[in-house]
Amino acid sequence: MKSIVDTLYDAQLGVYDISKVTDTHGAFDIPEAYRLQEELVEKFMTDGRRIIGYKLGLTSREKMMQMGVESPIHGVLFDDMYLEDGAIHYDRLIHPKAEPEVAVKFIEDVLPGASDDELKAAIGFIAPAIDIIDSRFKDFKFTMADVVADNCSAAQFAVGEWIPYNPDETDIDNIKAALYIGDECASEGISSAVLGSPVTALMEFKDSLAGSGIAIKRGQIVLTGAITAASSFNKGDIVTNKTDIGSVSMK
Numbered sequence: 001m002k003s004i005v006d007t008l009y010d011a012q013l014g015v016y017d018i019s020k021v022t023d024t025h026g027a028f029d030i031p032e033a034y035r036l037q038e039e040l041v042e043k044f045m046t047d048g049r050r051i052i053g054y055k056l057g058l059t060s061r062e063k064m065m066q067m068g069v070e071s072p073i074h075g076v077l078f079d080d081m082y083l084e085d086g087a088i089h090y091d092r093l094i095h096p097k098a099e100p101e102v103a104v105k106f107i108e109d110v111l112p113g114a115s116d117d118e119l120k121a122a123i124g125f126i127a128p129a130i131d132i133i134d135s136r137f138k139d140f141k142f143t144m145a146d147v148v149a150d151n152c153s154a155a156q157f158a159v160g161e162w163i164p165y166n167p168d169e170t171d172i173d174n175i176k177a178a179l180y181i182g183d184e185c186a187s188e189g190i191s192s193a194v195l196g197s198p199v200t201a202l203m204e205f206k207d208s209l210a211g212s213g214i215a216i217k218r219g220q221i222v223l224t225g226a227i228t229a230a231s232s233f234n235k236g237d238i239v240t241n242k243t244d245i246g247s248v249s250m251k
């Protein structure tokens with residue numbers, strides 16, 4: 001029988017959906033799910049993909065309710081997921097959905113065990129972002145262990161213009177965001193929906209890495225998690241996240 005990692009890897013590269021691996025391979029816990037994610041990430045890196053940051057997921061109540069899970073998760077962003085020109089690669093997507101998010105860019109390393117203040121001081125820029133999620137599981141139905149092993153449904157993402165972040169001045173908790181599919185507003189929300197503040201989500205993420213030896217590196221991007229529930233879209237749609245700090249579109 002094919003391993004969990006090979007099953008997820010093949011589904012992603014072959015662009016087809018699969019049953020939950022907790023059904024086909026039996027239940028496993030969250031630490032094991034992160035171990036599988038790491039193995040999957042290593043397999044992709046052997047193919048030449050490069051880690052450029054991380055994504056946080058299920059950080060808002062709306063997303064937790066939509067997906068039926070109850071605590072935040074994290075995954076890896078690769079260089080070829082970044083849509084610098086906003087052109088969506090549909091040939092790599094099974095059943096994509098879009099989420100309005102706030103992205104941050106780090107200008108200093110955040111070492112394991114860093115304090116909250118050190119983390120804040122290491123954030124150089126923030127920007128509006130769209131996270132395209134594409135669960136490899138049928139109908140986006142999964143347990144927390146499944147979705148963690150599947151690199152948190154990571155697929156592609158776009159980021160708008162970066163603006164400087166100042167921990168004392170930037171009001172990162174009150175950014176209004178509205179996701180448009182074409183001319184239609186699919187969802188709207190405010191960045192405080194993400195655990196009260198995207199910075200809180202980042203702090204929890206940093207703390208969760210403490211035992212793993214992984215550091216956030218200078219230059220890396222982190223998607224801080226969906227502000228609203230995710231919305232489906234189709235080929236040809238212009239998808240836009242309109243926010244108080246600017247907008248970003250993809251097509």
Ligand code: OOG
Pocket residue numbers: 055056057058059060063067099131133134135140147152153224225226
């Ligand atoms: C998991 C990924 C969730 C977010 O921002 O909450 C996520 C999923 O819903 O498929 O990216």
Ligand code: MG
Pocket residue numbers: 055056057099101131133223225226
């Ligand atoms: Mg997301």
